[in-house]
Amino acid sequence: QVRLAESGGGSVQAGGSLRLSCAVHEITYSTYSMGWFRQAPGKEREGVAVLRSGGNRFYADSVKGRFTISLDTDRTTLYLQMNSLKAEDTAMYYCAAREGWAYLVLRDSSYNTWGQGTQVTVSS
Numbered sequence: 001q002v003r004l005a006e007s008g009g010g011s012v013q014a015g016g017s018l019r020l021s022c023a024v025h026e027i028t029y030s031t032y033s034m035g036w037f038r039q040a041p042g043k044e045r046e047g048v049a050v051l052r053s054g055g056n057r058f059y060a061d062s063v064k065g066r067f068t069i070s071l072d073t074d075r076t077t078l079y080l081q082m083n084s085l086k087a088e089d090t091a092m093y094y095c096a097a098r099e100g101w102a103y104l105v106l107r108d109s110s111y112n113t114w115g116q117g118t119q120v121t122v123s124s
Helices: none
Strands: 003-008 011-015 016-025 032-039 045-051 057-059 066-072 077-082 091-097 118-123
Touching: 003 091, 011 016, 016 032, 016 091, 016 118, 032 077, 045 066, 045 077, 045 091, 077 091
Parallel strands: 011 118
Antiparallel strands: 003 016, 016 077, 032 045, 032 091, 045 057, 066 077, 091 118
């Protein structure tokens, strides 16, 4: 059974950077979709960035050019490099995974495995 565990959250000033990590345990899927989602207080969870097997990457418009998703070569750690952070990036960040390619890649209902989340707070 796939298990996910996020780390790397914290507090940073606007304009700063953080790198989130998601330890991926026991993934054996030949095709997969893995990604990062976030949920701010009082808001719905939203997709931030997704990576599919084969290399395709998808980003929310709000983070394009600032965030980069990557996966190490042995598929044990998923990363989210976040640069030029803004106050509106403040949220709990979750990593998620599923077998196969998600059709609606940035929709949280497309994923069935989730981590516990890591908090990111950006002060302006």
